[in-house]
Amino acid sequence: MAHLTQDERDIIEQNPFGDSLSAVRKALREAEPNTPCEASEPDDSADAPERPRLFVAAIGKLFSILSASDVSPQLASRTGRDSLFSDLGIVRSRLPKGDFEYQHFRPLSQLVIKQAPDVDIWAAVVALIRAISQSTPPPSLPPSFNTPISHSSASLQGSEQTRKKIEDRVFEEIRHCTHRAVGGFHEKYFEGKKWNRRAKRIWEAAKSHYSDSDKRWTQLPDAPTEDDVGDWWLGLQQELLSNEGAAYFRTTLDNKHDWRHVSVVGEIKESNQKDKVLLLQIGSAVMCGYLMMSDEDLGLDTITKEKDDKLFITIPVEARGKKRNRELELDPNPIALQRAIVCRGTSCFRAKPTGAAGYDRVVKFSWTSSVRPPEADLLMKANDRGVKGLAKLVAYREEVTSISKLREGLVFSTPHKFRGVPRSAHSSFSQSQLPPSRSFSEFHGLSIASGKRKSIDGGSHTSKRPRSNSQLAETAHGEGITYPVQEPEGTSLIQQDQDLPYDNRIFRVLAISPAGRSISQFKSVVELLEGLRDAIKVHRSLFMDGEILHRDISENNIILTDPDTADGCKGVLIDLDLAKEEGTGPSGARHRTGTMEFMAIEVLLEISHTYRHDLESFFYVLIWQCARRGWGLLGKAKQQAGESMLMDWYTGSYKKIANTKLGHMDAGKGKGLDLILREFPPAFDCVKPLCRTIRDILFPYRHGLFTGTPQDPKILYDPIIKAFEDALEETGQTEADT
Numbered sequence: 001m002a003h004l005t006q007d008e009r010d011i012i013e014q015n016p017f018g019d020s021l022s023a024v025r026k027a028l029r030e031a032e033p034n035t036p037c038e039a040s041e042p043d044d045s046a047d048a049p050e051r052p053r054l055f056v057a058a059i060g061k062l063f064s065i066l067s068a069s070d071v072s073p074q075l076a077s078r079t080g081r082d083s084l085f086s087d088l089g090i091v092r093s094r095l096p097k098g099d100f101e102y103q104h105f106r107p108l109s110q111l112v113i114k115q116a117p118d119v120d121i122w123a124a125v126v127a128l129i130r131a132i133s134q135s136t137p138p139p140s141l142p143p144s145f146n147t148p149i150s151h152s153s154a155s156l157q158g159s160e161q162t163r164k165k166i167e168d169r170v171f172e173e174i175r176h177c178t179h180r181a182v183g184g185f186h187e188k189y190f191e192g193k194k195w196n197r198r199a200k201r202i203w204e205a206a207k208s209h210y211s212d213s214d215k216r217w218t219q220l221p222d223a224p225t226e227d228d229v230g231d232w233w234l235g236l237q238q239e240l241l242s243n244e245g246a247a248y249f250r251t252t253l254d255n256k257h258d259w260r261h262v263s264v265v266g267e268i269k270e271s272n273q274k275d276k277v278l279l280l281q282i283g284s285a286v287m288c289g290y291l292m293m294s295d296e297d298l299g300l301d302t303i304t305k306e307k308d309d310k311l312f313i314t315i316p317v318e319a320r321g322k323k324r325n326r327e328l329e330l331d332p333n334p335i336a337l338q339r340a341i342v343c344r345g346t347s348c349f350r351a352k353p354t355g356a357a358g359y360d361r362v363v364k365f366s367w368t369s370s371v372r373p374p375e376a377d378l379l380m381k382a383n384d385r386g387v388k389g390l391a392k393l394v395a396y397r398e399e400v401t402s403i404s405k406l407r408e409g410l411v412f413s414t415p416h417k418f419r420g421v422p423r424s425a426h427s428s429f430s431q432s433q434l435p436p437s438r439s440f441s442e443f444h445g446l447s448i449a450s451g452k453r454k455s456i457d458g459g460s461h462t463s464k465r466p467r468s469n470s471q472l473a474e475t476a477h478g479e480g481i482t483y484p485v486q487e488p489e490g491t492s493l494i495q496q497d498q499d500l501p502y503d504n505r506i507f508r509v510l511a512i513s514p515a516g517r518s519i520s521q522f523k524s525v526v527e528l529l530e531g532l533r534d535a536i537k538v539h540r541s542l543f544m545d546g547e548i549l550h551r552d553i554s555e556n557n558i559i560l561t562d563p564d565t566a567d568g569c570k571g572v573l574i575d576l577d578l579a580k581e582e583g584t585g586p587s588g589a590r591h592r593t594g595t596m597e598f599m600a601i602e603v604l605l606e607i608s609h610t611y612r613h614d615l616e617s618f619f620y621v622l623i624w625q626c627a628r629r630g631w632g633l634l635g636k637a638k639q640q641a642g643e644s645m646l647m648d649w650y651t652g653s654y655k656k657i658a659n660t661k662l663g664h665m666d667a668g669k670g671k672g673l674d675l676i677l678r679e680f681p682p683a684f685d686c687v688k689p690l691c692r693t694i695r696d697i698l699f700p701y702r703h704g705l706f707t708g709t710p711q712d713p714k715i716l717y718d719p720i721i722k723a724f725e726d727a728l729e730e731t732g733q734t735e736a737d738t
Contacts, residue, residue: 004123008075012119015070021112024065027058028109056095059105062112063092066125075122078129087129094132104131173342176415177502183411195292202240202288209236229268237287244291263298264290303400303509304330312354313363315395315511326395327354328511330363336518336556344368344505344577346556350515360565361394361513367403367505368577374398375576376510382546382576389538389569390546391559396510404504412502485708486610512574514566516559519621520629525684525731528625531560531571533724536618538573540717543611547582551609553617554595555624580609596650596657597624601665602707604658612698612709615716619694620649620661626687627679644679665699667692690727694720 004012031054066072067088075084108124211218219232230250237248246263295302304313311330316323328351337347346366350359368375376396383392519535522528535558542548550557550573557575566572598620600613627646648660666672673695677688697719699705710716 004119004126005076008122009119011074012071012122017065017069017118017121020065020069021062024058024061025112025115027054027061028113031055031058032109032113055102055105055109059109060092060095062108063088063095067092071122075126078126084126084129088125091129091132104128170341171418173340175418177342178416178418179412179414180416181413183413184409188409189297190289193289193293193297195289198292199288205240206236226268233287241288241291246291248287248291263300299406303397311349313351313509315363315397315509317395328352328361328363328395329354329356331359335362335516335521335559338556346575346577348574351511359515361511362391362515362559362574363509363511364575365507365509366575366577367507370402370404370504370506372577373581374508375579376508378548378576378579378581379510379512381581382542382548385546387538387541387546387548388567389534389572390542391512391514391572391574394511394513397508400507400509402504402506403502407502484711486711514561514572516561516566516572518555519558519560519571520555520625522560522625522629525686526728527560527570528622529687529690529724529728529731531558532618532622533571533721533728534563534569535571535573536615536717536721536724538569538571539611539614539618540713540721542573543582543614544713548576549580549582549609549611550576550578550614551580552578552595553614553621554598555621555629556595558621597646599657601658601661604654604661610709611713612707612716615720616698618720619691619698622687622694623676623691626681626684626691627676630681630684645676646679662705665695665705667695667699667701686731687727689730690723693723693727697723 067085072085072088073083077083077087105128108121108128111121111124209218210216216222217232219235221228224232234248234250241247248266290298304311306312311332312327313330314325314327317326331350334347334349338345344366346364348362348364351361351363352359374396376393376398379391379393382390519528519531522531539550539553542550552575553573557573558571559574561570561572563570598617600609600616603609603613624646627644645664649657651657652660664672664676668674673691677691680688697716699707
């Protein structure tokens, strides 16, 4: 039963239901004719009611009564909203759409039918809201999907970038967010523009090239080839559009163009239609429009400026309580970027004040969730709380634009369903449901990998009562496991903007210091280990001093730095877009956190993110750098032959990836982690003992792999950092000897 505070119990006692539930009690009983008369625990595995329409109608009436009660506005929201009243409104809006699962509502229904005490009914309402907030899919996704994890095709690299593999990933990225026949699109982007009159004049002039009697374009042969159409199109452009600032051109084998200067890509397709209206519409609205549109109309970057082959950006800087604009010069070669279609679009560039000698800071561009706190706010809080080694905020622009502004006035229908989508696109990166008969707790604790399953917390229901970090679930006893652990919770991230078919994201820019290189650009084993060790120290300070959990540890978010400019750290953390301040409620963002290949096992299984999961991600970053980056970045001419086992860290369903990682963390000789370590280049043999040590710290073994989070963070931070220190001492001595 969900937890209610004593104040909430008092409110419920002071505002009883009385006879208000009598009618709905009868309606629920009729919808569930097989309900036993005797009091018993609700059976979550029971079949759906025989009269689903009656059940939905009855539940709708029940929630109307709950909303009208004096209790709901006075109880706290369980989803980060104003009150429980707001939570009830969200549930009520979903009921007519059939956007719910019966097993979530059954315990509440049974309590109402059996005339349970008011406090039990309200506790069931709270439990229901929590369960729905943790498991109900977004309206644009099919019912088999749970709260989705952000993902992309960016993991594929080198020989993996074949059309077959890339196509599957791209389909997975776009298949839930592609809309056809978007209402208001033409009006928003092609009507009422300054160039409309010019386009209309060109339209009128183009009519002279069309014969009404012959129903054909006069300069095109009866059976035009691609070259004929191309020559005709470019000839028409030269005659009518030669004074425009942009132009169309054809791509040929001997005609190379810089893609920086290409704004729109089109393809000539063969068609039997010679429709005058259609082709004239293309000529007026598209052909003319794209040539006459401003950079802003085209959606191009308007905040950076190019001058003398250099790139500049102007960002507000706050000093002495006042803001003033400062111009920074950007290194045109990014130090980090996301190579995917659907993602946050994060890209980072080294930067320096105009005229300065060296690049001493980083400018970051990203599309961040509108319901998450701005990264600038978290950076300032971390700095105020004395966090050491974290990137320092230099300047920032709170909002350049947002998805809601760009799509204002547009009307979206349901997402387009692609035909012939590769089967793997429906399973790769798809959110797999946990089996109904199993709970989060079965995946938590002592028995994940093998042996008899045994839960740390002994719970049996998917929905857990959240507890603060100061509360304990249980003490784990076993071989080296004698410390209190936190109780696992269902994912705390919920949906938002239920009426929108897309996430509202804000385009933000900020400058931080110091500058550095991505951890993936390490130049020696020692540099890699020192960078990761210090980044873990920064994470410890961020979590323990700053009370902020990063939640997106990846190779893109750790940079190698000069310790003289970074609080003595050779590796620091960047990118707090997905970070969460301890003690705050759910953000309301639709998507869960993490980069697929570095995501912790429990996070893949929908358990709320803890500091331990970030440490697990650090471990995966270490393995990834050695096995995937080490072959090319240490001067090795030959890459490792064959496919990497690590491909399975970002391929398939989330449950499959979790199970794969569990297997790879096995301590058995000649299997699990040993097989992964075989992919390391010879120069990284010295890192293998470190990997085994960290594996034993993060995944102690007793009847299976233990993945619980210790209540005391020092239990993990201290031995992991010491393991890096020992490895560095050994590695440094080895390098000195050679």
